[in-house]
Amino acid sequence: MPVTIENLAHVYAPGTPFEKRAIEKINLTIKDGEFIGLIGHTGSGKSTLIQHINALMLPTEGKVIVNGIDTSTPKSGLEIRKNVGLVFQYPEYQLFEETIEKDVAFGPKNLGIDEEEIRKRVHHALRLVGIDEQLFHQSPFDLSGGQKRRVAIAGVLAMKPNILILDEPSAGLDPAGRAEMRRLIKDIKNEGTTVIMVSHSMDDVSKMCDRIIVMNKGRIALDGPPCEVFKHTELLESIHLGVPAASMLRERLNKNGFDLPDDIYTIEEIKTAILEKLKRR
Amino acid sequence: MLNNISIGQYFPGDSIIHKLDPRTKILFTLMFIVSIFISKGFLCFFLIAAFAYLCMRISKISLKFIVRGLKPILFIVAFTFLLNLFLSSGDDVIVKWGVLSITFTGIRNALFMAVRLILLVTCTQLLTLTTSPIQLTDGLERLFTPFKKIGFPAHELAMMMSIALRFIPTLIEETDKITKAQKARGADFESGGVIKRVKAMIPLLVPLFVGAFRRADELAMAMEARCYRGGTGRTKMRPLTYRKADYCAFGISFMLLLVVIALNILNVF
Numbered sequence: 424m425p426v427t428i429e430n431l432a433h434v435y436a437p438g439t440p441f442e443k444r445a446i447e448k449i450n451l452t453i454k455d456g457e458f459i460g461l462i463g464h465t466g467s468g469k470s471t472l473i474q475h476i477n478a479l480m481l482p483t484e485g486k487v488i489v490n491g492i493d494t495s496t497p498k499s500g501l502e503i504r505k506n507v508g509l510v511f512q513y514p515e516y517q518l519f520e521e522t523i524e525k526d527v528a529f530g531p532k533n534l535g536i537d538e539e540e541i542r543k544r545v546h547h548a549l550r551l552v553g554i555d556e557q558l559f560h561q562s563p564f565d566l567s568g569g570q571k572r573r574v575a576i577a578g579v580l581a582m583k584p585n586i587l588i589l590d591e592p593s594a595g596l597d598p599a600g601r602a603e604m605r606r607l608i609k610d611i612k613n614e615g616t617t618v619i620m621v622s623h624s625m626d627d628v629s630k631m632c633d634r635i636i637v638m639n640k641g642r643i644a645l646d647g648p649p650c651e652v653f654k655h656t657e658l659l660e661s662i663h664l665g666v667p668a669a670s671m672l673r674e675r676l677n678k679n680g681f682d683l684p685d686d687i688y689t690i691e692e693i694k695t696a697i698l699e700k701l702k703r704r
Numbered sequence: 705m706l707n708n709i710s711i712g713q714y715f716p717g718d719s720i721i722h723k724l725d726p727r728t729k730i731l732f733t734l735m736f737i738v739s740i741f742i743s744k745g746f747l748c749f750f751l752i753a754a755f756a757y758l759c760m761r762i763s764k765i766s767l768k769f770i771v772r773g774l775k776p777i778l779f780i781v782a783f784t785f786l787l788n789l790f791l792s793s794g795d796d797v798i799v800k801w802g803v804l805s806i807t808f809t810g811i812r813n814a815l816f817m818a819v820r821l822i823l824l825v826t827c828t829q830l831l832t833l834t835t836s837p838i839q840l841t842d843g844l845e846r847l848f849t850p851f852k853k854i855g856f857p858a859h860e861l862a863m864m865m866s867i868a869l870r871f872i873p874t875l876i877e878e879t880d881k882i883t884k885a886q887k888a889r890g891a892d893f894e895s896g897g898v899i900k901r902v903k904a905m906i907p908l909l910v911p912l913f914v915g916a917f918r919r920a921d922e923l924a925m926a927m928e929a930r931c932y933r934g935g936t937g938r939t940k941m942r943p944l945t946y947r948k949a950d951y952c953a954f955g956i957s958f959m960l961l962l963v964v965i966a967l968n969i970l971n972v973f
Binding site: 474477479500501504505508509510511514516517518519529530533534564578579582 | 891
């Protein structure tokens with residue numbers, strides 16, 4: 424289910440004084456099974472970009488092709504949304520049904536799937552996000568914030584998307600909730616789903632993703648595996664993104680006489696590298 | 705799509721009219737409305753329209769804004785026009801089909817009603833275009849203050865109005881967000897018959913209401929945390945005061961009303 428984005432640009436309110444070019448000249452290919460971290464400042468165009476991938480927004484210029492279908496083809500919306508699941512920020516506010524089970528079934532129902540298959544999908548999705556079977560027939564509004572969010576994510580998972588896009592999935596969660604969310608996303612990825620995660624947290628992204636796309640002012644600033652992206656500490660800092668704590672440590676040490684390799688970015692790797700250097704002295 | 709809705713479409717500016725006390729403008733508009741309602745002929749309408757046009761020019765609001773604001777009432781105007789056109793009784797029949805007939809009186813009545821409606825909306829628009837919602841509620845609160853003695857909740861009403869106005873953009877934004885989230889789950893808001901479309905609104909309306917209640921709760925809590933306890937003893941950062949321009953405006957609007965009354969008495973149409 425590859426995604427190709429060619430020369431994509433989107434302009435809000437064209438031809439009015441409020442005209443705003445949100446994204447520009449985006450060229451991107453997303454391969455199957457990738458786990459992409461999308462980072463950027465507020466207003467850098469992340470949200471605009473992800474909404475294009477699931478045909479909620481259509482390009483002003485350029486093309487977005489999902490699995491061979493151009494998103495601007497009329498009536499292609501549902502077909503694309505079947506393949507690309509999008510979980511918005513604070514998805515818990517989209518719950519509306521009487522029971523958790525019914526709410527999760529909303530997506531698959533819209534796809535016109537038969538009852539038996541819907542039931543199977545709903546149960547699978549809810550189990551995946553760690554919601555107890557006893558809760559299935561309760562109102563989603565009685566759950567805790569973290570649980571609500573997981574139910575909302577299950578609502579998208581039940582559509583069995585090949586690509587899952589998550590916009591800040593752990594925003595506003597406590598540390599335990601964040602850890603759980605990380606585990607959940609890893610599980611989803613291990614089921615073979617391509618995952619695109621929008622995040623502000625460099626540490627999360629560096630730990631989880633195998634490709635990082637950095638956006639700045641509507642354009643792609645950096646794109647590559649974490650070890651490549653985190654080499655550019657200065658660029659990242661100049662666009663106020665910061666780098667993972669470990670990369671920062673490496674940078675400081677190097678400035679003061681160490682020469683650690685610049686493609687390491689986890690605390691473990693750095694620890695090993697420092698110990699090795701010290702031993703050699 | 706939802707960004708095109710303009711409610712309380714304030715158009716910022718620094719003309720004399722913008723700077724008038726909101727109370728003046730509310731009373732001014734009231735005079736306008738009274739004048740429109742007591743007018744019996746087109747000459748009065750012409751006078752009022754000319755006056756409204758003058759106000760529009762002074763406040764530097766382009767005609768485009770006014771015309772755009774008239775769009776929502778176009779249907780009502782057309783409806784009253786047709787109703788008056790066909791159903792007025794008179795002897796001067798021009799065309800007749802069964803019960804329906806067009807008379808000269810009918811044409812005159814139809815035009816009269818249409819112009820009256822358009823003028824009414826134009827005048828109230830001049831008020832909302834030149835006065836920010838906050839000022840407007842402030843003005844209303846002060847105007848209603850004397851009625852507090854007979855138990856009229858002036859402050860509470862004004863506070864409710866300003867909160868409601870404040871949350872319109874927030875709710876529009878929220879609607880947009882939820883619409884997108886449900887669309888991402890395959891919801892279809894655009895096709896199907898009336899019943900199907902109404903049903904399709906449920907996934908949108910439930911979260912919207914839940915969110916509105918949550919917001920109301922949070923706001924109440926935040927207001928209480930800042931010791932809000934109604935209007936008693938509360939002072940204003942910018943108390944409203946009448947200035948020279950306000951008295952002039954009063955004079956002018958009163959003159960307009962007098963002229964309209966005089967024209968009516970003299971039966972000059």
